[in-house]
Amino acid sequence: MRDAYIIGAGQTPFGSMPDRSYRSLFLTAFERAVESVPHGIDEDEIDEAVIGSLGVGGRQLGLSGPAATEHLGLHGIPSSRIENACAASGYSVRQAVQAVKSGMADVALAGGVEVMTDMSGDMTKYWLGVSGETEWERLTGTTFAGVYAQMASAYLDRYDATREHLSMVAVKNHANGAKNPNAHLGFECSLDDAMSAPDVAHPLNLYHCCPTSDGAAAVLVASEDVVDEYTEEPVRVAGVGASSERVGLFQREEYTTIASSRRAGETAYDRAGLGASDIDFAEVHDCFAIAELLAYEDLGFCDPGGAPQLLDDGVTDLDGDLPVNASGGLKSKGHPIGATGAGQIAEAFKQLRGKAGERQVEDPTYGLTHNVGGSGGAAVVHILEREVGR
């Protein structure tokens, strides 16, 4: 089947923008994606669109795909919304890749958007809760912080890890996010800050949790048959993998791994013909600090239990051998649910084209993005490749 390429990608700043509508945010992200296409692209060259969103707030809950694309001036194309909780727009990019590989589209628009800060805390809690396992988690009072706290407790108990390792994730990601003008919490924090913050759900404290953000991201995917019309520096989708897992944590055999991440990674490596050691940088789903440690292991960057050592050795620092979350990650860059996965792809696109400014990783060829829905009910991994001399 024909190859798929990313020819453009962009995002809004992530942050607290309660006055922006989901349509206005997505338009900004789309405009940035269009501007990033070296030879430009006309709106009528986009064959299809799929937009990831949980629909937080429930305003345009139905038909928000078509409602968003009409706002972009894209009339009459197939347009729909995909939902997979926090993995919605990672899945949207995967779907755009399928549309292109299927031959049914030459250029497909993917992306995601969420507006979360224009409502009360109670409402936000409800709208986040609906992605938990409803019958036996949400309705019994378990929050996502609570679910990830159970994973963190199990991890700290099983392996040679401490809460300091959780805090080191926050320190690293904030240091990176401070270099990212699109970051929601773009400030540095010290290890002391990140150790002494108030508890949210023990052992997770405030610095072990990502913020509630607004934002949008957009990605343009093109087939190998047309890619040369748009760019001489395309980013190839070398491999995609996706998987699901039992939504409720209590139904899983192990709490110290996310099986959907593991399977999604394996599939993506397999399709790309690569292994973890080929990856030059990664954007992983650090909704809570423990999730970044699990991601290192589930994606094969180290063996089970090896994540603390990677942090101790600075391997995943911006100047380490395998920078992780150069963007700041969900922790510092922010986490507007439906926009997060496409935002990771937008960051990887920027890094692979050497345009990430102060947070640029050194001369990368392969970047990996890892997007998780809920506590791992869904996961999707993309491996992107900078093609040289096409």
Added chain:
Amino acid sequence: MRDAYIIGAGQTPFGSMPDRSYRSLFLTAFERAVESVPHGIDEDEIDEAVIGSLGVGGRQLGLSGPAATEHLGLHGIPSSRIENACAASGYSVRQAVQAVKSGMADVALAGGVEVMTDMSGDMTKYWLGVSGETEWERLTGTTFAGVYAQMASAYLDRYDATREHLSMVAVKNHANGAKNPNAHLGFECSLDDAMSAPDVAHPLNLYHCCPTSDGAAAVLVASEDVVDEYTEEPVRVAGVGASSERVGLFQREEYTTIASSRRAGETAYDRAGLGASDIDFAEVHDCFAIAELLAYEDLGFCDPGGAPQLLDDGVTDLDGDLPVNASGGLKSKGHPIGATGAGQIAEAFKQLRGKAGERQVEDPTYGLTHNVGGSGGAAVVHILEREVGR
């Protein structure tokens, strides 16, 4: 790109089943789809799933794709929810076709589900309303009956049509639905019944409106490379078309046509290499009686303004030249939002295999399904072909 085939499809009865959960309903539909595969299929042969749902009620609003597939015993596969209001599962089948054509799946499960009758009328109104144009339709008090009433008024004003033609749609579809054991309102009605019912939104009365239903439908799509393992009587997806249109009616140039339906039909015919005259039967989206008249015209069964004559001549009756809604349509069979599009495909599959019992159309080769989201913000058309002697 390789061809896609439907190897199995099934649905629950549509109706009022407030005690059934979305997972239990979807399991029933899935089991029926699996049973319909002539040589059978093992769960581990299903590579991917996409489930259409609006998520009415907002209970498992996030991750309901993975939550549904885990309930089926399908572990670890890519699974997501697609939303496009009432066209959600028509789009889900299209997405399964893309997954198969892309080479990323050999067998993909599509389908849809909705539970709507377990809440108050006010809540149902809210959950239907969220698929209207939010800012300028829903929040100003316009319901879907109101939107379609505006289309009906414009149509009756413009063409040589009367309210009796709207009622004739109800009479025909109830006559068909009375032959369908899966129909929600499986009883016949007289023209007098359908003329004298109380108004809902003039000129639409109660018999010009479909019911609020619970239900689920599931469709198994396979690639040409594996189809022979499952069946000697596959149904080929000859063509698919999808389109979007301005969500708010007030933003459209014409009220007497749904442009997204027209474009989706044209694309599907084009991809299939067929025209409207090749179609042997159709399932069209008659959420309101006027919608069936518009569908005749938008799908090319007649010229603009020609729908009343088709009804007068009995062309779309079960024993006519082009039976439409042999299943009973949304009007009699029922309309569980997210399940409707896949339910149409399940009906067409049954018809093409000659297993539709009392409502069987005569020896069909090509069947068309037409699924609309909201008042036409989205539309998707499938043309299915019975392959003989494969």
